[in-house]
Amino acid sequence: MTRRPHHVVVLVLDGALPLDVGIPAEVFHPETGFPYEVAICGVDAGTVPAHGGFGYAVPRGLEALAGADTIIVAGYAPAGRDVPAKVHEALRSAASRGARIASICYGAFALADAGLLDGLRATTHWDAAEQLAERYPQITVEPNVLFVDEGSILTSAGAAAGIDLCLHIVRRDLGLSAANAIARGLVTAPYRSGGQAQYLPTNSSVPHGDTLAATREWIMTRLDQQLTIDGIAVHAQMSPRTFMRRFAEETGTTPLQWILRARVDAARELLESTRLSVDQIAEQVGLGSGSNLRLHFRRIVDVSPSEYRATFSGGAVGMWPEAPVTLTGHT
Known part of the structure; x- marks a missing residue:
């Protein structure tokens, strides 16, 4: 039986950043072929002025949030600008009924204003992280990561980090294969961990960039080897x-930690798409034994390989569960 689509609503506020909405x-x-439907709304129906001198025509106001399974607050400029109190009320109401709420870039300020980030970790664009931390000392601001997943509340850094956040949500909901398929359609990297560093200004003479991309691709073809x-x-x-x-400058982690996560991701794909045993998968992805795979899989994905397979193998992709499955690992 086909389940109803998961309803995503993007909240577009004055000064919305175009990439964060798109x-x-x-x-x-x-x-994309996956069980989502997406809509945009504003504070009120009409035209919302966007950053850059144009506007968004939004068909509905805040009442659209009442039916959302996931709400994404797009970033808006300038960072920390005031938003109407009824936005805070609508976000709190959605959170209280169990909706998942996420922000991209400066959208974290709207969540913070609503009190949804109190006592949690959160992030935003690196150039506003200090402002967010100073204004809301009850939030643990992580300035150097791409996104933070606190279960039903998620925040991301600026601009393209919103892609990482949204693909992470798809991985949580539908598994790795679905996220990879969407990433291929967007012609973007399917996975950058939430802990990967944002770009930060530096006085270092070492240039930032992606000079090790070919080496990472080389690693990916040899995960089964030492x-x-x-x-x-x-x-x-x-x-x-x-x-x-x-490597640390480009990825925000060590080579060995990056390889471990790549091996776990490879195991996720095999759990979704094959009936290989856990021991066989462990050997194919270079983790040696089933017990070793189980140890690292649970630490990173927060469920066992068998639980993951039961959720995402076979007909799981393309069919929405009765309730969204939440995998709270730091993936």
């Missing part, structure tokens, strides 16, 4: 010390 509209569009820092550094044509420093 990202969830694309990721959750029904044409990988060492020295061997990977040879491929990158760097000394091991330079390689480790550069």
Whole structure:
């Protein structure tokens, strides 16, 4: 039996940032073939002035939030600008009935104003993180990450980090294969961990960029093999010390932690798409034994491999569960 689509509503406030509105509209569009429907709303129906000198025609006002399963507050400029009190009331009401609420970029300020981030970790664009922390000391602001998942409340950094947040939501809901399929349609990387560093201004002479992309692709084709820092550094044509420093600058994590997460993601795909045993999967992804896979899988994804397979294998993708499944691991 086909389940009803999961209803996503993007809240567009005055000064909305175009990319922040467009990202969830694309990721959750029904044409992806996955069970989402997406709509936009404003404080009131009409035209919402956007950042950049144009506007959005929104067909509905805040009443649209009452029927949303997921609400995404798009970023708006300038950071921290006042929003109407009825926005805070509508967000609190949605949270109290169990809706999932997320923000992109400066949209975190609207969640903070509503009190939804009190006692939680959160992030926003790096250039407003200090402002968010100073204004709301009850929030633990994480300035150097792409997104933060606190279960029913999620926040992301600026601009393109909204893609990472939305794809993370799809992974939670429908599994890795669905998120990868949507990422391919968007021609974007299917996965950057929430802990990956935002770009930050630096006085370092080492240039930021993606100079190790080819090496990461090389690693991905060899997950079943023994990988060492020295061997990977040879491929990158760097000394091991330079390689480790550069890798951390580009990904926000160590090479070994990145490889571990890549292996767990590969295991997720095999759990979704095959009937291989956990031991067989562990061998294919380079984790050696089923017990080793179970240990790292539960630590990263927060469920066991068997629980993950039961949720996402076979007919799970493309069919909405009776209630959205929440995997709260830091993926």
